[in-house]
Amino acid sequence: MREAEIKNYKKLNDLAEQGGIVIFGSGSDKNIPTGELRQAFAVESKVYNRSFESIPVKDALSVYKETVDALSPETILLHIGETDMDFFAENSAEFDNKYRELIGYIKSQNKKCRIAIVSLKNHDSDPQIEEINKHLKYIADSEQCEYGDISARKVWNPKASMDAASFVYSIGFVHPLKNKRPLYDLVKILFCYNT
Numbered sequence: 001m002r003e004a005e006i007k008n009y010k011k012l013n014d015l016a017e018q019g020g021i022v023i024f025g026s027g028s029d030k031n032i033p034t035g036e037l038r039q040a041f042a043v044e045s046k047v048y049n050r051s052f053e054s055i056p057v058k059d060a061l062s063v064y065k066e067t068v069d070a071l072s073p074e075t076i077l078l079h080i081g082e083t084d085m086d087f088f089a090e091n092s093a094e095f096d097n098k099y100r101e102l103i104g105y106i107k108s109q110n111k112k113c114r115i116a117i118v119s120l121k122n123h124d125s126d127p128q129i130e131e132i133n134k135h136l137k138y139i140a141d142s143e144q145c146e147y148g149d150i151s152a153r154k155v156w157n158p159k160a161s162m163d164a165a166s167f168v169y170s171i172g173f174v175h176p177l178k179n180k181r182p183l184y185d186l187v188k189i190l191f192c193y194n195t
Contacts, residue, residue: 016071023051026055077190078099116184
């Protein structure tokens with residue numbers, strides 16, 4: 001299954017522009033309606049979704065090289081770990097190392113790339129997910145990445161945010177939002193639109 005997804009993303013990369021915003025995640029991330037959200041919130045940068053049904057952190061680096069490298073992203077939103085519950089329980093240090101390897105590779109390819117690590121959703125207060133999120137926050141802090149916490153339900157009100165952004169934009173206070181928008185705003189737009 002993953003090979004078909006990789007092949008599809010490689011074809012799409014031939015049509016894509018470099019330097020945009022890339023979502024690299026798994027599970028429900030694959031269905032994020034990037035085009036609609038980009039338009040609704042006046043995000044001027046291109047937004048590409050290179051998420052998979054399932055991608056363990058052990059495989060993330062090799063898959064990233066095949067599907068995201070060609071895009072030379074200016075911003076990358078990492079949302080990996082959802083499928084790693086057992087691996088994390090077995091060896092949390094190795095989980096951390098694999099995450100750091102991925103971040104190190106991204107930084108080696110583009111020192112100016114903004115990286116955000118997005119927490120796992122934890123609407124049921126699962127203690128294991130809470131522990132993974134603590135590790136993700138620590139990794140983000142130690143690697144000088146942003147941390148987007150979406151663990152709680154109802155992180156924001158997208159309708160009110162969209163109305164406010166539309167109002168401010170319509171009266172001429174701001175230009176269309178470029179990819180230098182604060183990363184946490186991007187995380188909320190792309191990962192919390194349906195909460």
